[in-house]
Amino acid sequence: MDNYEFHWNVVFDAFPQLLSGAFTTIHVSVLSMLLGIVIAVLLALGKMSDSKIFYNMANIWIETARNLPALFLIYMAYFGLGAYGIHLSPYFSVFSALVFINAGYLAETFRGGFQSIPTTQYSAAKSLGMNSLKVYRHVILPQMFRRIYHPMTNQFVWSILMSSLGILVGMNELSGETQRLQSTSFRTLEFFIVAAVMYFVITKLVLLASGLIAKKVFKGELS
Amino acid sequence: MIEIKGVHKSFGDLEVLKGIDLNVNSGEVVSIIGASGSGKSTLLYCINAIEKINSGNIIVDDIDVHDKKTDKNKLRQNLGMVFQQWNSFPHLTVLENAALAPRIVKGFTKEEAEEIARKELVHVGLGDKLDVYPTRMSGGQQQRLAIARALAMKPAYMLFDEVTSALDPELVGEVLDTLRLLRDDGMTMICVTHEISFAKEVSDKVAFFHKGLIEEMGPPDEVLGNPQRERTQQFLSKVL
Numbered sequence A: 001m002d003n004y005e006f007h008w009n010v011v012f013d014a015f016p017q018l019l020s021g022a023f024t025t026i027h028v029s030v031l032s033m034l035l036g037i038v039i040a041v042l043l044a045l046g047k048m049s050d051s052k053i054f055y056n057m058a059n060i061w062i063e064t065a066r067n068l069p070a071l072f073l074i075y076m077a078y079f080g081l082g083a084y085g086i087h088l089s090p091y092f093s094v095f096s097a098l099v100f101i102n103a104g105y106l107a108e109t110f111r112g113g114f115q116s117i118p119t120t121q122y123s124a125a126k127s128l129g130m131n132s133l134k135v136y137r138h139v140i141l142p143q144m145f146r147r148i149y150h151p152m153t154n155q156f157v158w159s160i161l162m163s164s165l166g167i168l169v170g171m172n173e174l175s176g177e178t179q180r181l182q183s184t185s186f187r188t189l190e191f192f193i194v195a196a197v198m199y200f201v202i203t204k205l206v207l208l209a210s211g212l213i214a215k216k217v218f219k220g221e222l223s
Numbered sequence B: 001m002i003e004i005k006g007v008h009k010s011f012g013d014l015e016v017l018k019g020i021d022l023n024v025n026s027g028e029v030v031s032i033i034g035a036s037g038s039g040k041s042t043l044l045y046c047i048n049a050i051e052k053i054n055s056g057n058i059i060v061d062d063i064d065v066h067d068k069k070t071d072k073n074k075l076r077q078n079l080g081m082v083f084q085q086w087n088s089f090p091h092l093t094v095l096e097n098a099a100l101a102p103r104i105v106k107g108f109t110k111e112e113a114e115e116i117a118r119k120e121l122v123h124v125g126l127g128d129k130l131d132v133y134p135t136r137m138s139g140g141q142q143q144r145l146a147i148a149r150a151l152a153m154k155p156a157y158m159l160f161d162e163v164t165s166a167l168d169p170e171l172v173g174e175v176l177d178t179l180r181l182l183r184d185d186g187m188t189m190i191c192v193t194h195e196i197s198f199a200k201e202v203s204d205k206v207a208f209f210h211k212g213l214i215e216e217m218g219p220p221d222e223v224l225g226n227p228q229r230e231r232t233q234q235f236l237s238k239v240l
């Protein structure tokens, strides 16, 4: 590639397709994050419960999610289940794998956040006459939320970046779309440079928004 | 009036309270002293039903604390408690800390709750700290916040569990002054304390705990000035 000549026009012409790919990227990341959060709450509760069954189920999920490459999980969802006659779309394979992993990581984040609140905060609130619901609503959860907020933001950014593995199962998110466009136009470098910039801008915007929200919502300091 | 009758309390196999009898009359200040592990804190937790008891009775103003039908949350509104660790709510300002329970438990509006809270905070000398976050304050100030926060619920009784023992020595005085202030207001108080001279000064009655029992109880001049029991003498000779 000594004399590679950049031709940007074809990339600009394809910009609407790239934008649509970026939209799919954000789409799958947001949805996998939302469902991941819901499941993570259940897993965290399971991991803190006295019931052996719930504990073990949660533990297996969390350990699997945290110790296998995302790629394997996507392949298992797409090709693995396919071998059993269960055919998931590329989108749904990536979505399922991301949900699975997000839930596993976030479960540990939530559990750690919860356990980092001293139990004396609970007794102190109780001694003021609050019922358990009020203790959680006004004392425990607000403190917990600010502890898990930044790890959650990081997990979201991770999801955005990892959804690029969709390229391997033919999903039309930003990377997959880029792959498709460059293979028909042969402007490989141009397409991937533009896609890289788009990923960068998306994650920077997420971090910026997250920081602004944190500044507005979280007052005071943690003890 | 708080009446404690034959209270037994175990944690598993460990019997921590072995038959405690103690009456606290309205307006009285009762100090509890005793070695570490003798059950002093446990008794306070049993009085406001944070811990259950195994047998006996604790009656607060004719309400049986450990009766199944007793509304524990309502009961605790009448029994303010302050702990060794001050437990400020770090996500709320000083004013919000003290206004929270009056608002969400008693149902006052935000303005009403803040008015009540402000009065109590001024009373304990934190009038210039209302909008500060507690982690910015000294331990002594946070402990006074904890006291004001409890007082904002207008309890008839206050339970203090070694409220000065986690403080740097130079901060103990300001918290003891706050307790003196409450005594002068006529507040009924039970103070678990290691501050013997303070107990002598403010108490109407001192109880010496030894291994889950009250070994000796009476006016401070007697129990602290001229103890009759050998164990009390030994304990005092160690701490004085």
Ligand SMILES: Nc1ncnc2c1ncn2[C@@H]1O[C@H](COP(=O)(O)OP(=O)(O)OP(=O)(O)O)[C@@H](O)[C@H]1O
Binding pocket: B011, B014, B016, B034, B035, B036, B037, B038, B039, B040, B041, B042, B043
């Ligand atoms: N939640 C609990 N579970 C099990 N054992 C406990 C619990 N709380 C207290 N104990 C035990 O009960 C005994 C009495 O504890 P308690 O805290 O009432 O003593 P104390 O007189 O307040 O001592 P200190 O002066 O150290 O505060 C100790 O042996 C303690 O280890």
Ligand SMILES: [Mg+2]
Binding pocket: B040, B041, B042, B161, B162
């Ligand atoms: Mg204690």
